Amino acid sequence: MLVLAPILGGLSHLVVTRRMAFFSAALGQAALTGVAIGLLVGEPLNAPYGGMFGFCLLGTLVMVYVKRHATLPPDTLIGVFHALTLGLGLCLLVLVTRQFNVHQVESVLFGSLLTVTDWDLALLLGVGIVVAVMLARNYNSLLLDSLSPPLAKVAGAEPSFLEYLFALLLTLAIVVSLKIIGALLVDALVVVPAAAARNIARGTRSYLAWSVTVAFLAGVGGLVISTRLVVPTGGAVVLAVSGIFFVTLVAGRLTVRRQS
Amino acid sequence: MSGNTPQTRDVQIKPLSMRTELGYVIRIAMEIVVCVVLYLSVVLGGNNTTRRNLLPFQTVIQDRPAVEQRMFRELQEGLLEAEVRRSTGKAWPEVVALAADGIPPFGSDPIVKVGYKWLLVRTGVYINYLGIPNQPGSPAWLVLIQEPGPGAPPDPAKEDEDHHRLLDGTTLHVSTWVHPDGMRVASSPVRIPQAEGWTQLYAVGPSAITR
Numbered sequence: 103m104l105v106l107a108p109i110l111g112g113l114s115h116l117v118v119t120r121r122m123a124f125f126s127a128a129l130g131q132a133a134l135t136g137v138a139i140g141l142l143v144g145e146p147l148n149a150p151y152g153g154m155f156g157f158c159l160l161g162t163l164v165m166v167y168v169k170r171h172a173t174l175p176p177d178t179l180i181g182v183f184h185a186l187t188l189g190l191g192l193c194l195l196v197l198v199t200r201q202f203n204v205h206q207v208e209s210v211l212f213g214s215l216l217t218v219t220d221w222d223l224a225l226l227l228g229v230g231i232v233v234a235v236m237l238a239r240n241y242n243s244l245l246l247d248s249l250s251p252p253l254a255k256v257a258g259a260e261p262s263f264l265e266y267l268f269a270l271l272l273t274l275a276i277v278v279s280l281k282i283i284g285a286l287l288v289d290a291l292v293v294v295p296a297a298a299a300r301n302i303a304r305g306t307r308s309y310l311a312w313s314v315t316v317a318f319l320a321g322v323g324g325l326v327i328s329t330r331l332v333v334p335t336g337g338a339v340v341l342a343v344s345g346i347f348f349v350t351l352v353a354g355r356l357t358v359r360r361q362s
Numbered sequence: 363m364s365g366n367t368p369q370t371r372d373v374q375i376k377p378l379s380m381r382t383e384l385g386y387v388i389r390i391a392m393e394i395v396v397c398v399v400l401y402l403s404v405v406l407g408g409n410n411t412t413r414r415n416l417l418p419f420q421t422v423i424q425d426r427p428a429v430e431q432r433m434f435r436e437l438q439e440g441l442l443e444a445e446v447r448r449s450t451g452k453a454w455p456e457v458v459a460l461a462a463d464g465i466p467p468f469g470s471d472p473i474v475k476v477g478y479k480w481l482l483v484r485t486g487v488y489i490n491y492l493g494i495p496n497q498p499g500s501p502a503w504l505v506l507i508q509e510p511g512p513g514a515p516p517d518p519a520k521e522d523e524d525h526h527r528l529l530d531g532t533t534l535h536v537s538t539w540v541h542p543d544g545m546r547v548a549s550s551p552v553r554i555p556q557a558e559g560w561t562q563l564y565a566v567g568p569s570a571i572t573r
Contacts, residue, residue, distance in 0.1 A: 143402065143406070144406050144414070145402070145405055145406070145414075146405070146414045146415075147414065147415050147416065147417060148416070148417055148418060149405075151401070152398045152401045152402045152405060155394075155398065156394060156395070156398035159394045160391055160394055160395070163387050163390060163391055163394075164387075167383065167384070167387050170383070171380055171383075201415075209417065216417075216418070216419055216556050216557060217417050217418055217419075218418075219418055260378075262377070262378045262383060266387075266390075329557075332553075332554045332557045
């Protein structure tokens, strides 16, 4: 969680600013399909990373390309991809359950700390460093591009490059955190921390700081709940982050009322 | 006065042409495909399908010491007998009854060096046959049985190591577990053994029969 929370929290506020919440949900479903593909081609049940990374990264490229050039609104297009990957994932999962006991696949869908290995942690750390470095190097451009693409272009940034870069970084972060949070709930940890941070942040810096803090608190809180109550880690983390969201909602309202 | 005139800069914002962008996208996609193929060629090198299908808290009994293999076989035998009695008597047999009939591993066995205290523990739909060793350093054993909930629809799962069907058609979820430090195991019901340090044992793996 020490690695995962800063990554997802750091990406979270950019996801919300760039209006990519639905895109993240579609990526979660794509990861589900990626798991099924990985298992079908013969990858180990506990590490179907080839299928997950391959399918999700390729899916991201296609989604961003089509989104950039189609005339339909972005959310409609992402909705099409969302439905497509979910349908494909369900069909493939049925095929998978002919080879695997269905209970074996549950941990991938809902996330489980009990299935996390040293290799998973090493991969998480490696991807985390790559994402953090790329994010830090391009942070200002990404933020400016999120707020005003023409202004970013004038400042020397390339919006199309930034759009692909951010989508790919988000994909990497989501895929690598799947085993802990689960395919069905991973988008919550990409969206809710920023939503909670927005309730109490007073500027861009505090927005980023609160986003990371909320993700971290939710991660740790979720782990405690998961361990104590023996429930799936993903569900526990989402419950924790949702709880924090409502606390910040009330705190934000109280602060505004006090100031007025 | 011209010095006070703000300097303006004209920047022409031209989007990347669709074809150029497509070229970049295809190039990156090819690189991703190559990386995945290389990764898969390494990962799929081994042909041990049984171990491939296991989660970190699961193992196959062939990998365990001979003493544990013997206990595992006896537990399968004992479980089979308990299931027959459950089918005919509508209740899970007490350990004392199984021991009285000499059903292994509940009955006394002069060959076995480590003695076990066997318990039948029930909580809701979960039934545990729990074996706690009398000596430190010996493993504890658990047969976890999950009955269908009241009013649950029939389970369509095929019979395999995890799914046993009783004579009356009831499908049970069954699993066998070992705990390395048997003396630390409490005689309380176990519902999610992997969360308490237990390792699930398989004879042939979870997917072998469902294929």
